[in-house]
Amino acid sequence: MAISDPPATGAPTSSTGSKPSAVTTRSLTGSLGVGAIIFMVVAAAAPLTVIAGAVPIGVLVGNGAGYPASFVVSAVILLFFAVGFVAMTPHVPQAGAFYSYISRGLGRPLGLGGAMLALLTYVTIQGAVLGYVGQAIADLLGRYGLTSPPWWVWTLAVVAGIGVLGYRHIDLSSKVLGLLLVAEVAIVVVLDVAVVGQGGPEGYSTGVFSLSTVTSGSPALGLMFAIAGFIGFEATAVFRDEAREPERTIPRATYLALAIIGVFYAVSSWAIVTAWGDGAVVERAAADPGSMVVETTEVYLGTLAADVLNVLLVTSLFACALSFHNVLSRYYFNLGNTGVLPDRLGSAHATHASPATASLTQTVISAALMVVCALAGLDPVLEVFTWLSGIATVGIVALMLLTCAAVLVFFRRTRVDTRPWQTLIAPGLGFLGLAAVLVVLVQNLPLLMGESTTLGVGAGVLLLATLAAGAVIARARPHAAALTDTDLSS
Structure with missing residues (x-):
């Protein structure tokens, strides 16, 4: 079923003309501009969390002083991906990001498999962040000598707060994310300026400009940790229905988000x-x-600034989890409206114009996942965060690889756009780059899963089974809407 436009004036009404229930409409509304969408996707990338958490690990297990170059390489690969992604955007009017593009280019079964893989990817990355934020709050209190309940208590409180924001109109979430994002980016920028102004014990780092340094150690592992820091930038298309002038807003937001994240990571590292x-x-x-x-x-910068950074690390994790909650809610919403998931998930709140039922569903799933992790006695950082983020990293790269393939096939088949750079060269280079990264990720999946071969193999099987589920769903729900050439709008 297509998502209908909202009524031009007044509140929506039912087919009988009576006043609607709390959740009745089938569309989302909003006026998100480029800046608001950038806030959403950059917050999902959790820039402070990447700088404070991923950079030291990337330096240690990757290529040492050459590690900042890994962010540059990652940004270039993703730029090639973004060129094809943006070129295809006008021909995919449905919100839904990856699965919409994959369906359009590679067919319904793979598209539905991509949808299921995307759900698993975003559920696991949000779960990873939720585990981390609970421990971060407990650690923050411990830093000042305050007693704290177990990590999962704080995590469930964060889940509840995110659930409230996700239930309401997207503009509220974008404002909250905007404030938190400005604060976390500001502290890192101030630190960058201080380091540049004072220099280091050896002057300024030159490792990033030395090929021998960049290729030293394990550059493949460095690239693996670097590209994981970009997870979330591709979610611009998910907010299509709530964007102002989506044909212009989405491409601009995609390029700007990628550029901002890439420059910020490279300079700060x-x-x-x-x-x-x-x-x-x-x-x-x-x-x-x-x-x-x-x-x-x-x-x-002094002790006070260090204390502020510790607080902002918590808010960075909160903003990241909220962003992924919003992305997941819109995935459920669009899959409900296309008949892939239960129809109820495709209902928008009559007052807030938000995917309220989908948001509540994700809140319950998040809480249940965290309760299971707590009952299993998993460490919130070494196990919950590490294992779930490992699954998510492989999943997101696989989705982008499939999307690149979909772009190449779509433009070769339809010929609606024949520009070689946008439809062949850039997406082709993106495909090759992402394929190389995926090989590295799969080879090192046990490392991402706590150095456990058993868990690594299990995670790989789970990812493949989720992707294969698309063919099963396509047969089981033959009347669910499919994004094919018959849907192609001019």
Whole structure:
């Protein structure tokens, strides 16, 4: 079923003319501009979390002082992906991001498989962040000598807060995310400026400009951790129904979000390396990667700034989890409206014009996942965060690879756009780059899953089974709407 436009004036009414129930409409509304959408997707990338958490680990297990170059390489690969993604956007009027594109280019079974894989990917990455934020709150209180309940208590409180925001209109979430994002980016920018102004013990880092340094250690692992930091930038198309002038807003937001994230990561990671020196940064990361950026902040900006950074790390994780909640809610909503998932999930709130039922569904799923993790006695960082983010990283790269393939096939088959750079060269390069990254991820999946071969194989089987489920759903629900050439709008 197509998603109908909302009534032009007044509140929506039922077919009998009576006043609607709380959740009745089938469309989302909003006037999100480029800036608001960028806030949503950059918040999902959790920039402060990446700088404080992923950068020290990438330096340690990757290519040391050359690690900042990994962000540049990742950004270039994803730029190639984005060119094809944006070129195809006008021909995919349905919100839904990856699965809509994959369905349009590669057919309904793979598209539905992509939808299921996307749901698994975003559920696991949000679960990873939720585990981390509970422990981060407990650690923050412990830093000041305050007693704290177990991590899962804080995590469930965060789930409840996110559920309230997700239930309401998207503009509220975008405002909250905007405030939190400005604060977390600001503290890192101030740190970057301080490091650049004062220099490091060895002057300024030159490792990123040295090919021998960039290729030292394990550059493949460095690239793996770097590209994981970009998860979320591709979600611009999910907000299509709530965007102002989506044909212009979505492409601009996609390019700008990618550019902002890439430059921010590359410069900030270079500043962290500079702060410790090319010769000592690996040793410092090995000593305690979790405290490395906090200590850097304390050295360059003082104790108060370090305390502020600890607080903003919590808000960064909250913003990240909220962003993925919003993405998931819209996935459920669009799949409900196309008949893939229960129809009820495709209902929008009559007052808030939000995917209220879908949001409540994701809130319940998040809470249930965290309760299971707590009952299993899993460590919220070493196990919940590490394992779930490992699954999500492989899933998101696989989805982007399928989307690149869909772009190539779609334009070769339809010829609606024959520009070689946008429809062949860039997406082709993106496909090759993403394929190489996926091979590295699969080879190192046990590492992402806590160095457990059993868990790594299990995660791989789960990802493949989820993708294969698309063919099963296509046969089981033959009347569900499919995005095919017959739906192609001019």
